[in-house]
Amino acid sequence: MNTFGVWLFAVFALSMQAPASASPLSWHEDKGQWSLELNLSDTLTAQQKKLLFSGFSTFSHLEVRMPEASGMRLLFVSECSIQYDLWEEKFDLLYFLEAQHPEKLRSFKDYSDLCLAAALRNADTLRALQSPGQHLEVHLDIAQVSSEFAKNVREWLIQQQSGMMRGLFAHMLGELKMKESLTLDLSLPALPAQRGAPHAKP
Amino acid sequence: METKRWQRRLLAFVLSLSPTFSLAAPRSFVLDAISTSGSERLPPHFFEEELGLHPQSSLSPQDLERLQTQLxxxxxxxxxxxYLEKGEQPGHARLLVELDDDLSVLGPWGLGAELAISEAQLSSRSLSPNLSPLGVKSQLISRNLFGHLHRGSALLDIDGDAKVRGAQLAYGFPRFSAEDTQFDAQIEIIDPSTRYLEAGAFGAKAQAxxxxxxxxxxxxxxxxxxASNQNKNFQYRDFPKSVIGPQLGMSVETRLLGFRPSQDYHLGGTLLLTSAGLRQMAYAAEGAYTWELSPHTSLTAESQMESVGLLSFHMRNGLHFDFTLPIWQSEQDPSFFLQALQGLDRFENQHLDGHEWRLGLRLHSAGLIAEISFAYRDLPAWPDGTPLARRSP
Structure with missing residues (x-):
C-alpha cells in the first residue's frame, strides 16, 4: 500500500470511530433555579455493570470533588447497596445513605437515577465551578463486598501468619482488589445563555 | 403458630416504615452447576469436594459469602x-466464580522466593580466618503446595566457603481463612558462632x-x-544440651507482614515445659512495633528474649528503618534500609555482647525478593579474648 493509501485508510478509520460519548454532566433549569447534574449510567465500565447484575448485593460509593487551592473540596457523596433479583428481574434497594429517598427500585434506570447521579445546586459552588480551567473529579467505586467485609478478610490473612509461617505473605505486593473503580476528570459543559444563569464572578 | 405469623406481620410493618432498608436479600437457590474462570491454582474438583458445592444442593447468600471469604x-x-445466572427451572441458578490471580506469587503452587546477599566487615577483636564475610541466604515459600493449599517454606544460609550456616524447613496444613485452627511444624538450625545475632540460647529447634x-x-x-545446644563453643556448666517437652504460647499479631509490614504491633510469649523442672524450662518473649512515618518511610523496632532456667538470659534487639524510593510510584518500588542489631547473652559469669549495622537495598518483582546488603559486624569475644568462632571445647 502506498503512502496515499495509508493516509486514506487512516482518515477512513478515524471517520468510522464511534462518536465520543456524551458528557455525564449537564445543566438543568427548573423555575429559575439552575443545577449541574451528573449521571454515570452510560459511563460505567463493563466490569462495574457486570457486578451490578451479578445477583449478589453490590455496594456503590460516589464522590464528586472540586480542586481548590487548599486541596480537594468534597461537593457530593452517595452510597447505596442493591441486589439484582435474577428471577424477578428487578433491583432491590438494601441501603441508601440519604434517608429522604423512599423510592422503590425497579429498573436499572431507577437505580442509576438514585445511586449513580448527583445534583449540585448551591449557587456559590456553581459560580466557582465556572472559573477558567475549573473541572470536577468524579470517583465511583462498585464492590460486591462492603468495606467491613474487606477489613475482615485482611484480618483473616493476618491470622494465617502464625509464628512459624511468618514469611507467607511477604510476597504480597498490595492490598486485595475488592472494588472496581472509575475516576473521571470532567470539564464543565457550556452554560446555556439564559437569564438567571449562575455566571462566574468577574 | 398464629403468634409467629402475627410477629412476622409486625416485623414487616416496622420495616416498611424505614425507607432505606427493605427485606430484599436472603433468597436461597438450587445450584445447577458451578464454573470457574481466571485461575488454574485450584483443581476443578476442589469446589465440589472441599467447599461442598454439589450440583442440586441448596445454597443461601450466607453460604456464598463464606465461599468468597474462604477463597x-x-x-x-x-x-x-x-455471578449468578438463571437456571433452567424456577429457583435454580448457575454459579460463576471469577478469580483474579495474585501475581505477586508465582505459578499454580503460589511460590515466592527470596535471595539475600550480604558482605560483612568484622571488627578487629573478633576477626577470625574461620569466618567468611560473604553470606547468601535463599528462601522458597509456597502457599499452595501440591495445588491443595498446603503451606511450606525452606531456607538455606551458606557462607562464602559454601558451608551451611543456617537452615530452616517449615510446613503447614491446608487452611482456609474462615477456620480458626492451624497446624505448623518447623525445624531450624543455626551456627551461632557465625550467625550469632540470629541465634538465641539454642542453635537448633524443632516445633510442632x-x-x-x-x-x-x-x-x-x-x-x-x-531445642538443642550441641555446639561445644556454647556449652556452659548446668546449661542443658537439649530439652524436649510440651510448649504453650500466646501471641497477638496485628500487622500484615507483606513486603512492607503495615503499621501495628506483635507481642508473643512461649513456655517450654520440661521434666527437669523450673531449672531447665525455656521461656521466650518477643515484641515488635512498626511505625509508618510517612508514605515512603517506616521504622520497626523488634525485641526477642529467651531464658533457660533461672540462670541464663539471651536477648536480640533490632531497629529497621526502611525508605522506599518512589521511582515508579507503585508497590514494586525498591527500598533502602538501615538496620541496627544487638545481641546480648548472660550465663553466670559469662557475658557476650555483639552488634551489627547493616545498609541494604531490597527489590521486589513478580514473586521474587532480592536483597543486597553491607554490614559492619562486631561479634563478641569470650572473656579470655578468644574470638567467638575459635574457642576450643
Whole structure:
C-alpha cells in the first residue's frame, strides 16, 4: 500500500470511530433555579455493570470533588447497596445513605437515577465551578463486598501468619482488589445563555 | 403458630416504615452447576469436594459469602467475584466464580522466593580466618503446595566457603481463612558462632504446634518443642544440651507482614515445659512495633528474649528503618534500609555482647525478593579474648 493509501485508510478509520460519548454532566433549569447534574449510567465500565447484575448485593460509593487551592473540596457523596433479583428481574434497594429517598427500585434506570447521579445546586459552588480551567473529579467505586467485609478478610490473612509461617505473605505486593473503580476528570459543559444563569464572578 | 405469623406481620410493618432498608436479600437457590474462570491454582474438583458445592444442593447468600471469604483468605487471589445466572427451572441458578490471580506469587503452587546477599566487615577483636564475610541466604515459600493449599517454606544460609550456616524447613496444613485452627511444624538450625545475632540460647529447634485463634488476632499455641545446644563453643556448666517437652504460647499479631509490614504491633510469649523442672524450662518473649512515618518511610523496632532456667538470659534487639524510593510510584518500588542489631547473652559469669549495622537495598518483582546488603559486624569475644568462632571445647 502506498503512502496515499495509508493516509486514506487512516482518515477512513478515524471517520468510522464511534462518536465520543456524551458528557455525564449537564445543566438543568427548573423555575429559575439552575443545577449541574451528573449521571454515570452510560459511563460505567463493563466490569462495574457486570457486578451490578451479578445477583449478589453490590455496594456503590460516589464522590464528586472540586480542586481548590487548599486541596480537594468534597461537593457530593452517595452510597447505596442493591441486589439484582435474577428471577424477578428487578433491583432491590438494601441501603441508601440519604434517608429522604423512599423510592422503590425497579429498573436499572431507577437505580442509576438514585445511586449513580448527583445534583449540585448551591449557587456559590456553581459560580466557582465556572472559573477558567475549573473541572470536577468524579470517583465511583462498585464492590460486591462492603468495606467491613474487606477489613475482615485482611484480618483473616493476618491470622494465617502464625509464628512459624511468618514469611507467607511477604510476597504480597498490595492490598486485595475488592472494588472496581472509575475516576473521571470532567470539564464543565457550556452554560446555556439564559437569564438567571449562575455566571462566574468577574 | 398464629403468634409467629402475627410477629412476622409486625416485623414487616416496622420495616416498611424505614425507607432505606427493605427485606430484599436472603433468597436461597438450587445450584445447577458451578464454573470457574481466571485461575488454574485450584483443581476443578476442589469446589465440589472441599467447599461442598454439589450440583442440586441448596445454597443461601450466607453460604456464598463464606465461599468468597474462604477463597480470598487463601492469599492466592487478588479478587474473587461471584455471578449468578438463571437456571433452567424456577429457583435454580448457575454459579460463576471469577478469580483474579495474585501475581505477586508465582505459578499454580503460589511460590515466592527470596535471595539475600550480604558482605560483612568484622571488627578487629573478633576477626577470625574461620569466618567468611560473604553470606547468601535463599528462601522458597509456597502457599499452595501440591495445588491443595498446603503451606511450606525452606531456607538455606551458606557462607562464602559454601558451608551451611543456617537452615530452616517449615510446613503447614491446608487452611482456609474462615477456620480458626492451624497446624505448623518447623525445624531450624543455626551456627551461632557465625550467625550469632540470629541465634538465641539454642542453635537448633524443632516445633510442632497447633495454633488456635481465640479472639480477634490473638492466638494460643499448643504443641511439642525440642531445642538443642550441641555446639561445644556454647556449652556452659548446668546449661542443658537439649530439652524436649510440651510448649504453650500466646501471641497477638496485628500487622500484615507483606513486603512492607503495615503499621501495628506483635507481642508473643512461649513456655517450654520440661521434666527437669523450673531449672531447665525455656521461656521466650518477643515484641515488635512498626511505625509508618510517612508514605515512603517506616521504622520497626523488634525485641526477642529467651531464658533457660533461672540462670541464663539471651536477648536480640533490632531497629529497621526502611525508605522506599518512589521511582515508579507503585508497590514494586525498591527500598533502602538501615538496620541496627544487638545481641546480648548472660550465663553466670559469662557475658557476650555483639552488634551489627547493616545498609541494604531490597527489590521486589513478580514473586521474587532480592536483597543486597553491607554490614559492619562486631561479634563478641569470650572473656579470655578468644574470638567467638575459635574457642576450643
Amino acid at each position: 480470598l483468605g487463601t492469599g492466592l487471589f487478588r479478587s474473587v467475584r461471584l 504446634l497447633w495454633t488456635l485463634g481465640s479472639e480477634g488476632l490473638r492466638h494460643v499455641q499448643v504443641g511439642v518443642a525440642y
